[in-house]
Amino acid sequence: xxxxxxxxxxxxxxxxxxxxxxxxxxxxxxxxxxxxxxxxxxxxxxxxxxxxxxxxxxxxxxxxxxxxxxxxxxxxxxxxxxxxxxxxxxxxxxxxxxxxxxxxxxxxxxxxxxxxxxxxxxxxxxxxxxxxxxxxxxxxxxxxxxxxxxxxxxxxxxxxxxxxxxxxxxxxxxxxxxxxxxxxxxxxxxxxxxxxxxxxxxxxxxxxxxxxxxxxxxxxxxxxxxxxxxxxxxxxxxxxxxxxxxxxxxxxxxxxxxxxxxxxxxxxxxxxxxxxxxxxxxxxxxxxxxxxxx
Amino acid sequence: xxxxxxxxxxxxxxxxxxxxxxxxxxxxxxxxxxxxxxxxxxxxxxxxxxxxxxxxxxxxxxxxxxxxxxxxxxxxxxxxxxxxxxxxxxxxxxxxxxxxxxxxxxxxxxxxxxxxxxxxxxxxxxxxxxxxxxxxxxxxxxxxxxxxxxxxxxxxxxxxxxxxxxxxxxxxxxxxxxxxxxxxxxxxxxxxxxxxxxxxxxxxxxxxxxxxxxxxxxxxxxxxxxxxxxxxxxxxxxxxxxxxxxxxxxxxxxxxxxxxxxxxxxxxxxxxxxxxxxxxxxxxxxxxxxxxxxxxxxxxxxxxxxxxxxxxxxxxxxxxxxxxxxxxxxx
Numbered sequence: 001x002x003x004x005x006x007x008x009x010x011x012x013x014x015x016x017x018x019x020x021x022x023x024x025x026x027x028x029x030x031x032x033x034x035x036x037x038x039x040x041x042x043x044x045x046x047x048x049x050x051x052x053x054x055x056x057x058x059x060x061x062x063x064x065x066x067x068x069x070x071x072x073x074x075x076x077x078x079x080x081x082x083x084x085x086x087x088x089x090x091x092x093x094x095x096x097x098x099x100x101x102x103x104x105x106x107x108x109x110x111x112x113x114x115x116x117x118x119x120x121x122x123x124x125x126x127x128x129x130x131x132x133x134x135x136x137x138x139x140x141x142x143x144x145x146x147x148x149x150x151x152x153x154x155x156x157x158x159x160x161x162x163x164x165x166x167x168x169x170x171x172x173x174x175x176x177x178x179x180x181x182x183x184x185x186x187x188x189x190x191x192x193x194x195x196x197x198x199x200x201x202x203x204x205x206x207x208x209x210x211x212x213x214x215x216x217x218x219x220x221x222x223x224x225x226x227x228x229x230x231x232x233x234x235x236x237x238x239x240x241x242x243x244x245x246x247x248x249x250x251x252x253x254x255x256x257x258x259x260x261x262x263x264x265x266x267x268x269x270x271x272x273x274x275x276x277x278x279x280x281x282x283x284x285x286x287x288x289x290x291x292x293x294x
Numbered sequence: 295x296x297x298x299x300x301x302x303x304x305x306x307x308x309x310x311x312x313x314x315x316x317x318x319x320x321x322x323x324x325x326x327x328x329x330x331x332x333x334x335x336x337x338x339x340x341x342x343x344x345x346x347x348x349x350x351x352x353x354x355x356x357x358x359x360x361x362x363x364x365x366x367x368x369x370x371x372x373x374x375x376x377x378x379x380x381x382x383x384x385x386x387x388x389x390x391x392x393x394x395x396x397x398x399x400x401x402x403x404x405x406x407x408x409x410x411x412x413x414x415x416x417x418x419x420x421x422x423x424x425x426x427x428x429x430x431x432x433x434x435x436x437x438x439x440x441x442x443x444x445x446x447x448x449x450x451x452x453x454x455x456x457x458x459x460x461x462x463x464x465x466x467x468x469x470x471x472x473x474x475x476x477x478x479x480x481x482x483x484x485x486x487x488x489x490x491x492x493x494x495x496x497x498x499x500x501x502x503x504x505x506x507x508x509x510x511x512x513x514x515x516x517x518x519x520x521x522x523x524x525x526x527x528x529x530x531x532x533x534x535x536x537x538x539x540x541x542x543x544x545x546x547x548x549x550x551x552x553x554x555x556x557x558x559x560x561x562x563x564x565x566x567x568x569x570x571x572x573x574x575x576x577x578x579x580x581x582x583x584x585x586x587x588x589x590x591x592x593x594x595x596x597x598x599x600x601x602x603x604x605x606x607x608x609x610x611x612x613x614x615x616x617x618x619x620x621x622x623x624x625x
Contacts, residue, residue, distance in 0.1 A: 011596075015590050019590075019591055022591070029494060033495065150484075151483055151484070154487035154488065154491065155487050155490055155494065156491070158438055158488060158491055159438065159477060159480070159484055159488050160438075160440065238480040238481040238483075239479070239480050239481070239487075240478055240479045240480040240484055241480070242478075246452055246478060249452045249453060249480060250453045252453060253358060253360060253361065253452060253453020254361075
């Protein structure tokens, strides 16, 4: 036996294996493709609706609404002013439409990731067995190269927003789940005992003790989710999702340096805006609750 | 100090000279392996022949038409681009060849490449669609656009040389007013995925594609006639230029596909240049190899070995006897 080269399976067997799995997937796609598409169609419609809304409204209105939302969430004039300036620069440099598309996509993906991630994280925090099952799945979601599951997804859903949302959510949801689980598990045991001593139900404990105390960690999870959603924007553009990713892809392929940098900075600007607004909102949530305890 | 510097320099140059003297005739070669099947196979064929036959040390680097051409033009690397489609880089390439920076020893695809707008053959037969105008009259046959009432017209991926060409042809056809949306697939893989999906679901598909490719070998597609001749002036002045204001429809020129070699490599290449000047394949052979690769889930490397094993009558013409012997031994 040759000690250096690893004994591999024969080429014929390897080929047969790959062809069998491919064939099985193709049959699956043919049989269930339409049902899956129907299940995800509402997300596609929501995205289209939001995008059309943002693109077809007058830009002044959209700018005002975004800055207004940021102001309400953060109550900080600095962040609001920064947002306004960033958006004005983006619009002036010709990236307005792409930015609106990306913002609408990231908003939907972040909301989905948070809405699914927090309950899963809470469930994981309560059960070690569930955590044992879910953690490898999260590892897979974070490290599996996106194209590996994207091309099959394209074969089922076609090009466009729905596979893009799937790609972004799959990548962005693990930090949300992990940090929610971590935050809740880290709540001090004596506080939980005190809550029990006062006769709280499980739901009251969750709502009034665990979640508020875990909030800093959960907000870190939201921050990471937002960052990862935006990081996936370019990968999503490789399956035809429109937005800031497409000019970046064009810049990569054609070696247009400035185009790439400008669109990249627009992505960064959105990320920072989203992040500062949500973090400020998170801090205000905590202040509001702590004020009651004096 | 001066003596030490002199001694060091002469020692290093002696080592370098000894090193290069002991290296093989061609030494280190970088070959661009572009990310579509035909280019990948030819890159691996080159690698096997250069390594086994000529004793070179071959490194394959990934590439794409535009970045590889720019890199060869500006920095002189990689040394060889086996399959360069010259249609959209014609002007800068002409300048580069005139100034002697890049050489085109051979037309690697002797039949030339085939580019154009394709639809599935079963659809063409069922609906009697032969020209692009027939297809554009029926947006309902081509789903895939965001708006379900409009037809989907698939462009070539972002950043590819064919992107401005497809965009200008789309505008020239007035396809948007006829009810079509131009869809950028983003990558070759996504474009292939969209075609595969259309065939799986028995839906229509309309868009840009090219041959020789495994996909055309696997899915039966028909190239739509444009009904116009190739207009070189329109092509060079407008169709290949992004955002051309007034494009008119023109047929693709015969897509010439050359092997490109940097001037630096041509000088030190020696006998390898004879091989590169002879190496040329017909589309039929290539399509057959690609179809075999697709059926057998083979990699580019497998495809190269398959070609070498099954077509000795072709590749022995390209290399001298001793080299052919060495390659036969390696098989």
